[in-house]
Amino acid sequence: MAEYEAAIGLEVHAQLLTKSKMFCSCSADYAGAEPNTRVCPVCLGMPGMLPVINRKAVEFTIMTGMALHCQIPAHTKWDRKNYPYPDLPKGYQISQYDLPLAINGYLAFDVEGERKRVGIRRVHLEEDTGRLYHVEEASLVDFNRSGVPLMEIVSEPDIRSPEEAREYLVQLRMILRYLGVSTADMEAGAFRCDANISVRRQGEEVLGVPVEVKNMNSFRAVKLALEYELVRQSVLLTRGEPIERETRGWVSSENRTVSQRSKEEAHDYRYFPEPDLPPLEVAPAWVAEIGERIPELPEAKRQRFVRDYELSAYDAGVLTADRDIAGFYEQAVEIGTVGETEITPKVISNWVTGELFRLMKEENAGIESVNFSPTALVGLIRLVQQGLINANAGKSVLDEMFRTGQSPEQIVEAKGLAQISEVHALASVIRQVLDDNPKPVREYLEGKKQALGFLVGQVMRATRGKANPKVVNRLLQEALRERS
Amino acid sequence: MKLSRQEVEHIAELAKLGLTDEEVERYQDQLSSILDYVEMLTKLDTKDARPMAHVLPVSNVMRDDHVHASFPRDEILSNAPDTADGCFRVPLVLEESNS
Incomplete structure (x- = not known):
């Protein structure tokens, strides 16, 4: 299929990590809550109820836009997207249509050895819907999720392969987590992705007919679904058959996409300005203030690690993939520079990316559940460097530290390893x-x-x-x- | 400006309304006259008018991100025609067909 190439655009919906919902003060933390215990007349769409904007959600969206190099327009407003469905209590979703919070940005990253830059068309804010459970002869509606702030990030169709699409999502999720604006947990539904994919002969200027792909519940599913579509559409083009403009769903059990024809009539959303919400004027001072809260982002941190700590691009990449791991590592580096035996950043990197990552992977644990400090890790490395214990003993001490949280000295003493x-x-x-x-x-x-x-x-x-x-x-x- | 029969039927479908033939005709006339009335606005000279998204002279009405108690579920569900397992019970909604 080398003679065909894909033009892929991705739409990501990310739930924002606010305490309360987008337009009311119900808790946005609905996971595990009994059905309909996080609801009030506002998020149930009762007549006469008025929404009030959650400032934090707006700031999170602006912050995300800035991290994605977007322009933040001075004027932004809200619109109603109308469609009837039982999980949407008002019969419309409050969203943003023509004046989103952020526009015209980009996300740059390395993929398969090359620098890739994907345009970000827009970032806007809307509200999540309720959830439906289908039982025999009826559907049950739980509105706990209704009104949870939902940020939509729309890319330009700049992505050229399924692998690029996967990497875009990895990088985007990393940024959202660094910013602390979303858990970006795909399994929990806090990070959802739809794709538009069109296929054309390589070198052709005009884009092909776009097909929308939905129902991809993991990064792997995104990659597989897009690979499937690339082949399917290329085969149709080879045969001279037309590609239908349609929505298709990924069926992971069958490893294929299938047409979803049921919504033919439904794509008439009749957007109009939301009369219940006054517009937002986004002053430069506000934007500047939000900008100051943006932490060092993964890309910049990775480059700094390579420069300052003389790490390989690969090691710097894995150490900065998670903000907390990067923080743990940097604390260890700092501690390593003081004391009788200096421990170099490279040595600490080897221990973290080697032994510590192995243990975390085995136990399926995140850095937050590692119960020893960077000081303890450096203490252990020092014991090895001073020759008090050998490297193998060091590994088993780290094992024990990981399991018990005891200090390396305690463990060496108790196990008689120093002898x-x-x-x-x-x-x-x-x-x-x-x-x-x-x-x-x-x-x-x-x-x-x-x-x-x-x-x-x-x-x-x-x-x-x-x-x-x-x-x-x-x-x-x-x-x-x-x-x- | 006269709305076509198809346009009225489309609007009715979007609103989930079932209309008789006679009603479609009646609403065709009524909706068209509403549009004609609003059409008057296009005669205004808006050259110097600034775009407006809202009729009230206010902006940036926001609240802080604080959680308040939600409503008791019994109360929430008390007006629902049908409930089950703490949920609103509605006629079966078929998921978008996967076949």
Whole structure:
């Protein structure tokens, strides 16, 4: 299919992490709540109820727009999108039509070794719908989700392959999480993606007929569905058959998309300005203030890690994929620079991306559930670097830290791991003691076993009592046997 | 400006209204005369008028992100014609057909 290429545009809906809903003060945290316990006359669309805008949701949307290099227009307003469905209590959704909060941005990222830049057409704010449960001969409606703030991010059809589409979503989710505006959790429905895909012969200027693809519930599903569509549409073009402008749904159990013909009449939303909400004037000062709250974003952080910590692009990438992991790492780096043995950022990166990531993956745990501090991690690395324990022992100590949250010193002590390296440290002391005391050595070898006590005492004196007497005893006997 | 029969039927479908033939004709006339009336606005010279999104001279009416108690569910459901399992019960809605 090399002679065909796709033009893909993605629409992402992200629920915003506000405490309350978009237009009323009901809790937006509906997960796990009993049906219809997070509702009031406003989010139920009762006659005469008036919506009031949640400032935080507006600020989160502006912040997202800024992170995506969008223009933030000075005037923005609300519109009604009309369609009848039981999960939409008012018979319309409050959304934004012609004057969204953010326009004309872009998202740039690396994919398959190349720099990619995808235009962002718009970012706007709307409200989520309720949820339907289908039971026998009826549908049940739960309005807990109704009115949860929903941000829609629409890309230009700049994406050229399913892999690019997947990477766009990965990068976008990362940014939303860095900003703290959304959990962007796809499984929980906090991050949903629809796609428009058209296929054309490579090099052609005009876009093909766009097909809308819905019902993709994971990044993998997005990639598979788009790969399927690329092949399906290319085959139709090869055969000279027309491509229908339609909406298709991804059926993951069958690994294919199928036509959804039921909404033919429904795409007449009759948008009109929302009379219940006055418009928003977005002053430059407000935008500037919101801009100051934007943290360092993944892209910038990754570049800084490469520059300042001399990490590979790959290591910097995995360390910055999660803001909290990046934070954990940077704390460790800072702690590593102070103290008798300096631990380099590269060494810390190896421990984090190697052993710590392995443990987190095995336990399916996020960094927030790692119950030891960056200080403890650096403490462990220091024990290894100082040769007090070897690298293998270091790994098993990290295992134990991960499981119990105990300090590396406690674990080394409890497991007697440090003795392994004491062997090396003690060996020279013992050799010295034996060389300096030929008489007791001779007596011991002649059978006077009590001479051993004297020698142990000498070793303990030489190490100022820091050695483990049992180990000294054992090592002395071994060394003496060699001299017999 | 006269609305066509198809346009009236389309509007009725969007509003989920079932109209008789006679009603379609009646609304064709009535809706058309409403449009004619509103059409007068196009005769105004709006060259110097600024675009307006709302009739009230207010903007930026917002609230802080605080949670208040929701309504008791019993009260919420008390006016519903039918309920089940704490939900509003409505005639079966078929999901968009997957076949």
